[in-house]
Amino acid sequence: MLELKNINFSYNRNSFVLKNLNAAFLPGKVYAILGASGCGKTTLLSILGGLDIPDEGSVLLNGRPINEKELPDYRRKEVAFIFQNFNLIDYLTAEENLNLISTLDALPVLEKVGIDKKLAKQNALKLSGGQQQRVAVARALISDASVLLADEPTGNLDVANADAVTKLLVNYAHNLEDKCVIIVTHSADVANQADVVLKLEGGILK
Numbered sequence: 001m002l003e004l005k006n007i008n009f010s011y012n013r014n015s016f017v018l019k020n021l022n023a024a025f026l027p028g029k030v031y032a033i034l035g036a037s038g039c040g041k042t043t044l045l046s047i048l049g050g051l052d053i054p055d056e057g058s059v060l061l062n063g064r065p066i067n068e069k070e071l072p073d074y075r076r077k078e079v080a081f082i083f084q085n086f087n088l089i090d091y092l093t094a095e096e097n098l099n100l101i102s103t104l105d106a107l108p109v110l111e112k113v114g115i116d117k118k119l120a121k122q123n124a125l126k127l128s129g130g131q132q133q134r135v136a137v138a139r140a141l142i143s144d145a146s147v148l149l150a151d152e153p154t155g156n157l158d159v160a161n162a163d164a165v166t167k168l169l170v171n172y173a174h175n176l177e178d179k180c181v182i183i184v185t186h187s188a189d190v191a192n193q194a195d196v197v198l199k200l201e202g203g204i205l206k
């Protein structure tokens, strides 16, 4: 279980983005986080993934606070991100981007998100935004992380691809019972498929 306890976070000391936020995310469940643009959803994912450190409060994994020394290990072993801007390595192929994460065969996982063998052999830079987004999803799926954090993972996709990607993310949590998937989204379709829908407003989750 991943927990946030009394989290305060600000980029500048004058205005807090997250204010005494508490939340618990259970294995085997899919969470959708909704909220107005700029309310702090990406910030919340960064804290959950150990990319940002809260000013106050703790992130706990299975009941134990993760201290700063443990963060690199936590990021590498427990968490996978699907970033809003994909964060693929441009000069590597789609397949090579996945090979950096896992020794498993990348091609079947890429196939699942609709990236065929020919596209898999192309440099990420040469793929469309939607194709890059699907490679980023495949890279998270192959990681075997216990927590998958997705920032608008269907934002660049047509309806059919968005639906396929959402189903894969839901399956990741439901078929592998110890996995937790947390999705920041503006999509009602994605929210409808989540087990729990939370709204970030005024710095807290409701």
Ligand SMILES: Nc1ncnc2c1ncn2[C@@H]1O[C@H](COP(=O)(O)OP(=O)(O)OP(=O)(O)O)[C@@H](O)[C@H]1O
Pocket: 011, 012, 017, 035, 036, 037, 038, 039, 040, 041, 042, 043, 044
């Ligand atoms: N690196 C930064 N430095 C200073 N302020 C930042 C930084 N990143 C984000 N902010 C501010 O923090 C607030 C929350 O930003 P965040 O990106 O978390 O929102 P969001 O809910 O994910 O937005 P969106 O839905 O538009 O992607 C915003 O007011 C934003 O301007």
